[in-house]
Amino acid sequence: MNSTEDPITQIERLDRDLFTWIESQSSPMDRTAFLALQRATAACFGRYSYLEIGSYLGGTIVPHLLDPRCEAVFSIDPRPDVVPDDREGGTTFSYAGITAQTMLDGLRKIAPASVGKIRCFDSDAAQVDVAALHPRPRLALIDGEHTVQAVLADFDFCLRAITPDGAILFHDANIIYPALEKAVARLRAERRPFVELVFDGTVFALCFSPELVQQDPHLRSVRDHGRRLRQVALKERIRRFTPAPVLRLWKRLRGPDAAA
């Protein structure tokens, strides 16, 4: 249900109705994670700008579009017809026919006065000059091509693009976990401090400001009680290498209420 409530109030209580305006390829748990990072960023820094790599119809842009504290949105998406993906079986995805204009037309219907703060780049992130992203983003979401190579290239771009105290979110951690392991290893090798958050669902975040996490109750609880990346990776590796009949039997034994 769409709401006429003040968007800041909705963000403060992590109201997932903010995602009902436009289709987003994210689960309810992922939406809570996105909103918690948005709430924390606004609380920590006041005004902020948001960078998104992989936007599709703009569903994950909507909460930032509606948030008056967000002064700019940068959407990077080369809009290829077919996108390679690291899911089993050499999967590809088709987003044919969806352009940046399709997305902007949809978003304009929701917030005509705010759509001007969105700037679209129809290319890979590596081809974008980070100096063009002004004001510098505090928050970035990587949700473009789900292959190790592309995610690492997007991560490298985001590291250069965001402010040193910003945060980088990744969607579909259950698919791109080999890239996430490499990203974390890179930060450790560079001795760059960070807080990693593994949310329920498939969102993974690297936060470069401990205060950002500390001052938000949801982020604090994920930091203190959430899963670890190695647990996600282990579970996915077991799932990938276990024969399908054994997996089916395991799921039956655990019952319908067991966590996915």
Ligand SMILES: C[S@@+](CC[C@H](N)C(=O)[O-])C[C@H]1O[C@@H](n2cnc3c(N)ncnc32)[C@H](O)[C@@H]1O
């Ligand atoms: C999973 S969808 C994004 C969903 C969106 N974040 C949401 O939940 O509303 C993936 C998007 O990534 C885009 N994409 C494909 N290859 C890309 C690349 N190399 N860089 C950035 N985006 C890419 C696709 O065009 C598509 O729009």
